[in-house]
Amino acid sequence: KAGVTQTPRYLIKTRGQQVTLSCSPISGHRSVSWYQQTPGQGLQFLFEYFSETQRNKGNFPGRFSGRQFSNSRSEMNVSTLELGDSALYLCASSLGPGEGDTQYFGPGTRLTVL
């Protein structure tokens, strides 16, 4: 079974631009969560989507948004990029909330904002 895939793997943008990251979950998984990882803040939860609906949202500004498609693939978008948005963005998929199963992570997208 293929794992969680994330594209692109690396991205360099400049301040003020916007970016879209993509995550394809494991086949059959309907829940996708997004995390931001930085050396200073560690892993922070961005949001979770389940069956095309946002179930949970972390404490990030409205510049961070996401969506999930009917095939469970998910995208996250960051508008008006700031230097502090440089981070590793990870997505994780699972069968669904409260299903007592494992979260499987993708390799991440490394975003650098110049």
Add this chain to the structure above:
Amino acid sequence: KQEVTQIPAALSVPEGENLVLNCSFTDSAIYNLQWFRQDPGKGLTSLLLIQSSQREQTSGRLNASLDKSSGRSTLYIAASQPGDSATYLCAPEDSGTYKYIFGTGTRLKVLA
């Protein structure tokens, strides 16, 4: 607000030692708890999932225990190997929202 602390923050040991990594969380109202490892610049790999009704879980040389009432989980690594070198993260799952909250991790280095 759930806060997760992992002690020690970093650990360097010779090969063959048995290790104990600690995780404490402030809100005992959790559902499941997962332990992950992360290699530098990579994503996370799930090691063990302790479900809400369980108190421990084992996989090979790894054993994780969970005591919800005291807000603690422990990961034991037996007979450590250089390949175990990585950052280990614990993540309790909030019982209301099913969000996983991650600790800051323990950076482990096993010396050959």
